[in-house]
Amino acid sequence: MPTYVYGIVESTARAPKASGIGGAPLAVVAGDGAAALVSDLPDREVHMGRDEVLMHAEVLDQALAQGTVLPMRFGVVMDGSDDVRRELLERHSEDLRSQLSELAGKVEVNVRAVYEEDVVLREAVSEEPEIARLREAVRDRSEDASYYERIRLGELVAQAMERKRERDAQAIIDLLAPETLAVDVGVPAHERVVVSASFLVARARLDAFDGLLEAVARDQFGRIRFKLTGPRPPHSFVELGGGA
Amino acid sequence: MSALAGNRFPRSGYVTRSSSSGLADVLDVLLDKGLVIDIFLRVSLVGIELLTVDARIVIASVDTYLRFAEAVNRLDIGESSSEGLPDLIEDMTQDGASSKTKGVLEGAKESLFGSSGDDDNDSDDDDSSSRSRSRSSSRSRSRSSSRGR
Numbered sequence: 001m002p003t004y005v006y007g008i009v010e011s012t013a014r015a016p017k018a019s020g021i022g023g024a025p026l027a028v029v030a031g032d033g034a035a036a037l038v039s040d041l042p043d044r045e046v047h048m049g050r051d052e053v054l055m056h057a058e059v060l061d062q063a064l065a066q067g068t069v070l071p072m073r074f075g076v077v078m079d080g081s082d083d084v085r086r087e088l089l090e091r092h093s094e095d096l097r098s099q100l101s102e103l104a105g106k107v108e109v110n111v112r113a114v115y116e117e118d119v120v121l122r123e124a125v126s127e128e129p130e131i132a133r134l135r136e137a138v139r140d141r142s143e144d145a146s147y148y149e150r151i152r153l154g155e156l157v158a159q160a161m162e163r164k165r166e167r168d169a170q171a172i173i174d175l176l177a178p179e180t181l182a183v184d185v186g187v188p189a190h191e192r193v194v195v196s197a198s199f200l201v202a203r204a205r206l207d208a209f210d211g212l213l214e215a216v217a218r219d220q221f222g223r224i225r226f227k228l229t230g231p232r233p234p235h236s237f238v239e240l241g242g243g244a
Numbered sequence: 245m246s247a248l249a250g251n252r253f254p255r256s257g258y259v260t261r262s263s264s265s266g267l268a269d270v271l272d273v274l275l276d277k278g279l280v281i282d283i284f285l286r287v288s289l290v291g292i293e294l295l296t297v298d299a300r301i302v303i304a305s306v307d308t309y310l311r312f313a314e315a316v317n318r319l320d321i322g323e324s325s326s327e328g329l330p331d332l333i334e335d336m337t338q339d340g341a342s343s344k345t346k347g348v349l350e351g352a353k354e355s356l357f358g359s360s361g362d363d364d365n366d367s368d369d370d371d372s373s374s375r376s377r378s379r380s381s382s383r384s385r386s387r388s389s390s391r392g393r
Contacts, residue, residue, distance in 0.1 A: 050267055057270040073278035088281055121316050135316050154309025157316055217258035227260040229269045235277035
């Protein structure tokens with residue numbers, strides 16, 4: 001019977017009351033020092049889409065409310081409880097136990113900072129004489145006549161933005177550092193993203209972290225806007241090496 | 245969405261907050277992060293848009309440049325009173341929170357304006373060399389992480 005695995009919890013943990021994917025009840029498969037949070041899947045083809053991703057996230061959130069949970073990636077299905085016990089819990093017993101211990105009392109939050117584009121474009125024009133010059137040069141000319149200048153202008157602006165992005169991203173990370181246990185920096189989704197990163201924070205220090213972020217957001221109001229997501233289980237800070 | 249007892253964030257001030265209830269928030273992290281093991285029956289990801297993974301790589305292109313050129317052309321250039329973050333660090337360590345109403349001349353402590361030469365020199369940020377952030381070409385970015393373990 002296919003078994004969907006949501007995450008790893010402490011061996012003393014109990015399954016949250018909620019149902020899992022497909023409405024199946026959640027269960028805990030206990031190993032030595034760690035346990036797996038699972039549910040059975042029907043023994044046929046199962047559609048795994050957006051609803052199931054949300055369900056997985058919800059199950060993990062409920063587990064997080066009760067204690068430590070190491071999230072599985074979406075879509076890990078194993079061949080029954082014995083398989084879970086043998087291939088996951090026993091094979092990786094030391095690693096799972098040490099991560100549960102290390103991540104106890106810690107959660108992940110994601111911070112995404114996005115530029116107000118006009119503001120930083122104005123900065124680029126006023127900081128870079130060549131940008132200002134090219135801007136004047138292409139202003140009153142037709143698009144055809146100024147094609148290459150416009151590409152050059154845009155390229156300079158893109159480079160100026162990249163330099164700002166690097167400096168501002170590092171500054172934001174540095175300002176949050178006092179309450180950060182670890183950081184995982186993501187790839188920006190588009191040019192206006194300053195930084196998108198996951199932070200490992202002690203649960204007890206969430207308010208302090210939030211205070212640091214609020215201070216940066218207040219000072220950069222009108223230039224950079226910030227979005228904070230979480231707290232969530234430490235997806236970005238778990239890892240499984242090869243089995244023994 | 246369940247909340248962690250005693251750990252609610254205060255109502256929003258300048259930061260937009262969300263619990264991870266939105267699909268966009270959880271999709272990347274659930275598809276891309278978390279534990280995986282070698283031996284498992286991977287269910288095929290039917291019906292999930294995986295474009296988000298590809299879209300995360302920012303690749304500079306001619307279209308991007310033309311868009312930037314158009315954007316700067318549209319700007320109404322007046323005085324900007326915004327203060328960059330490297331200045332902010334200095335402000336915060338010296339005086340606490342800086343005022344965002346400082347004008348260009350009054351507020352610029354470092355060479356934020358008119359010193360494009362400094363942009364080539366990242367040694368202003370002491371920590372930038374100690375971070376293990378890999379830089380490939382100027383045209384793509386790669387993921388990096390620094391772990392506190």
